[in-house]
Amino acid sequence: MKKKVIVACGGAVATSTIAANKILELCREYDIDVDICQIRISEIEFHLDGTSLIVTTTKVKKDYGVPYVSGISFISGIGEEQTREAILAILKV
């Protein structure tokens, strides 16, 4: 089944595009069928239906009741491998 992943940043402009692209690459690599929903952080609560994972480049304080992984390493390059593993652990289920 297709997994829906919300990828969000402040303006849905720059950093979420980078993160979304990285997640797409990762899913292609592991043959995971994924549907990326790239939005602003403020819009997350309206798009939660059927979401398997939320990735943001800015910390979100709210608990949306959906697995969450920080995507900051896709921007900084530090700790990217751990982020990839955390995403896989959730999506490969």
Place this chain on the structure above:
Amino acid sequence: MLWEELKESLIFLNGEEKCEKDILKKMGGALICEGYAKDTYVQALLLREKRFPTGLDINGIGVAIPHTDPRHVKKEGVALAILKKPVTFRHMEDEGVRVSVRLIFMLAVLNPEAHLNHLQCVLNIIQDTEVLVQLLTAGGQKDIIQIIKTKEETL
């Protein structure tokens, strides 16, 4: 490639700005002057940085990547500033964390999906600590452009 757009007039060296606001105004103003951004760009930039900070700590080197909504942008571009003394930005991941920033890459983003490679170009530089160190010690605008081009050729 993005760096072909990097003009010497958009590289600011030895800046002595004392706060985030001053350097954002200077760089944003230059992007407006050079025709990359609309008059509303600086105000939008300041607001965006306040709500969604862009400071990053790359192995102890403070970097910021300020940017804002495409509706304030006319064409894709980038400005770069290297400060003599760091100014305080807030961290992208956690706004409660302060980052002492000396390197600022300001992006004028128009269509992120079509220009993903532009964004990636900036990240390729930011994610290489060695290149950041070279940039911090560069002598002039031409050096900066050379350092960035050399890095790009290795990719």
